[in-house]
Amino acid sequence: MARVALDLPHLQYILAHLPDHPDHMIGKQARGIIQNSISAINKSNEQLEFEWFSDPSNQDLPLKNFIQLPPEVLNSSVTDFFSTFKNPVYVRVINALLRRGCKYIRDLTELTIFQFGSTRNLGDRSHLAILQALNEKKNPSS
Structure with a gap:
């Protein structure tokens, strides 16, 4: 054929x-x-846009190495941060991240890519939604 x-x-x-x-x-x-x-x-x-996320050589590196966020975003709670977005996937994201122990965005960015990728109840679509949301709020100079 x-x-x-x-x-x-x-x-x-x-x-x-x-x-x-x-x-x-x-x-x-x-x-x-x-x-x-x-x-x-x-x-x-x-x-x-997030090719680095699936690169095996980056699995032990924290998310903060790839997405630099301003202090006001890092210090915001996961609930407050993701509640500002309209996408319904964020309700599940908030619950999964809180169960993971990420109360603040800073906690999330300190996770390694492997830890983030293996968070329970977060699939590819949720990972992409989180990365896009963080990317929207990153420092303009990065």
Whole structure:
């Protein structure tokens, strides 16, 4: 079977030209496959920003080595910090971090990447959401 490699713009172009309500099952399957591919590409692009997180050589280093936060953010409680975001994933994040013993953002940034990655009830989506939230508040000079 021949393989075809398409980048994001090509997939979006093809999807835009497929009929919205295809009469054939093959059209429905093609639309689903293309939509899943676009979603996967977008997800992997989000994770590229935090490539250091999945690098095995960084597993023993604390998060604070990669995300420098101002003192007012470091001294804020986990509950206060994550409550300011609209994303519902943060309710689970707050509970998991508190169970982990992270009452303040400073406690979170002192965890090694391995400790953070192995925190119970936090999956890939939660890790990404936490890193994105911290990244939003980092020092402008870093």
